[in-house]
Amino acid sequence: MGKLISLAEAVARYVQDGDTVYAAGFTHLIPFAVGHEIIRQRRRNLTLARATPDLVYDQMVAAGCAKKVIFSYMGNPGVGSLRLVRAAVEAGELEWEEYSHFSMISRLTAGATGLPFMPMNPTAAGDLERANPSYRTVTDPYTGGQVVVVPPLKPDVAIVHVQRADEEGNAHIWGIIGEQKEAAFASQRVILSAEEIVPAEVIRSDPNRTLIPGFIVDAVCHVPFCSHPSYTQGYYDRDNAFYLEWDEISKDRQRAQAYLDEWVFGVKDRQEYWEKLGPQVHRRLKVKRRLSTPVDYGSY
């Protein structure tokens, strides 16, 4: 059986209760549609890891999917507080494990490259290193100095959205590439969703743009507009208005639940969600073209 399956099937097959999930993407390509499908399938006790939990984890926490978050910046980017995760943490309802961006990404890099830990230069910001026992120091065997280290992060499942992939999951990504590659290589299983499924020749026409090789991918799902209200570079814009609106919605748990009822449980899949957003939103998020100059790989 091929890897190209529906998103519902991919989540049913590859996301289990209790898993550690890494939904990748630094502001860009955040896989909201996959988060929503996990909510619809009512997964429980997940550990949700992301450098920036963003609205997708706020929604998954509100839906009761999570027992723990691992993060390095818990905010609504450009807007302010990530209210529901924050309220759950302040109320003692949600476990958390916290890093700086670089140490979070270093953990993922250690996981992705099979190393026992990653070293970092000291930052002298000792309070977080004392609060989180995963931070350790080792002696540099060459100079005798102290080096800060963090252990590998090896999620059970990575969720990565991309612009285009072939049916095997060989994937092209451009724009902000955040930690997509590291998340995919660090995880036991990979669910890949794509705006477009393209023939293998398209991938092979530009191999430098392939960040993720198909042989580490378990499921390939064709999910146009997967990222909304995040964005896909060159396909649709970030819905900043929704990020501002969520700041209002998430002030009140009941409103957040009503949002989930309408926009997650109330729709069958991402296509229905996108249609429900309506033509005005579609027009607002449309992007004008700006093509790169083609490169010549040469024929040998």
Next chain:
Amino acid sequence: MATLSYTSPELLTINAARLLRDGDVVFVGVGLPNLACNLARRTHAPNLVMIYEAGVIGAQPARLPLSIGDPTLVSGALSVCSMYDIFAFYLQRGNVDVGFLGGAQIDRFGNINATVIGGYAHPKVRLPGSGGSMEIAAWADRCYIITPHQKRRFPEKVDFCTSAGFMSGRAEREAARLRGAGPQAVVTDLGILEPDASGELVLTALHPGATLEQAQTNTGWALKAAPELKTTPPPSAEELRILREELDPDKIYLKGGE
């Protein structure tokens, strides 16, 4: 010449922009630092290189980005790299001249709290946390902080040290062997604070109309004034025009304040 009127965010942004030097490589944050960098680029520092922690190098944003991962930062940029690369190759390696920082609390020695108010395990207020600020504070050559001048923001000591300033004094930071020189200036709506020889933040300049007493009343430690307390030049018509007409015409970041 009649005195121009301006708001507090405009005053902060313009004074922050003046701290930047032509050719600086700057790790930019959203909000006022982003405006300050773009203002500097359009005035005295046309060769400023703007780097964003999302992995964008040499951005030339066509519109005002709401977040540091906005697609407008990518289109037309010099380079885009992974998050690991931006922190390792650029920041840790020592390729960043300036970092901008902010936080809920800044203490006497320029240490910043962006993590919690109250105890860590049972926080009274849970703030967003470090993001990249822990590394920026340690590894950028110079750090600048932009903040309103309020007593609750300037405690004697931060509740939680998210990113290191001079710690308990310059000697402690030096012993920690961080590559960056630490906070070089805190720009407030009353004036500018800079570290003295011991690393303590002292008032070195007042904005037009502000008083030393005002600054002291709004600071949580016994704020000293530098021997030659300067007055910052008022915002110029050109600086205000660029901010209002070109950079933030919808007043997304410049609203509020007086």
